[in-house]
Amino acid sequence: MALITALRFGKGRSKKASLSLDDNSVFSLEAELALKEGLEVGQELTASHIAALKKANRRQRCYDAAIHFLGYRPRSRQEVCQRLKQNGFDKELSETVISDLQQQKLVDDAEFARFWVENRQSFSPRSRYLIGLELKQKGIPKEIIESALIIINDDESAYKAAQGKTRSLKTADQQSFRRRMGDFLKRRGFSYGIIIKTIERVWQERQAEQP
Secondary structure (H helix, E strand, O other): EEEEEEEEEEEOOOOEEEEEEEOOOOEEEHHHHHHEEEEEEEEOOOHHHHHHHHHHHHHHHHHHHHHHOOOOOOOOHHHHHHHHOOOOHHHHHHHHHHHHHHHHHOOOHHHHHHHHHHHHHOOOOOHHHHHHHHHHHHOOOOHHHHHHHHOOOHHHHHHHHHHHHHHHHOOOOOOHHHHHHHHHHHHHOHHHHHHHHHHHHHHHHHHHOOO
């Protein structure tokens, strides 16, 4: 048995609680866990209880790290797993936490794939092939990728991408315009046929707008 002789909660942004025991040992827990467990000075803890607290604390830390990572934008399961590994959490614990997050719909590869496609379409149009490759690299299963890519039309995406690029080519002559636009659309993953059609379309539109 060990007796809690002191319990101190961090101030300000600190979310830690420090426990001092009568055997002169000290260990910290997440403040949320300490409050949840109802720990208090004078309470006796068995060795198994202390071990369970430390295990629960590591799980809480892992969960909090995942939530923080998800706070910026949706993530794929693979992305979360890789981040937790980088943060030093073992695979078994990471998988347990990610499973919890999936049950809470905070990690959802299908939802992530839809987000990724819509984001690309809105802000950085590119080909179905290239977006599919990006999703594959993020660990999204093939069937989910195929479902998410249904809404993409390469002709429309190439035209939208070219419209944005045209603004930076206002002073380019025809040869320079075609070369630079072609290189740009190629980097976006579009096929040769679509590139040729798109360049002709935006060039004619630019010419029509000239005074």
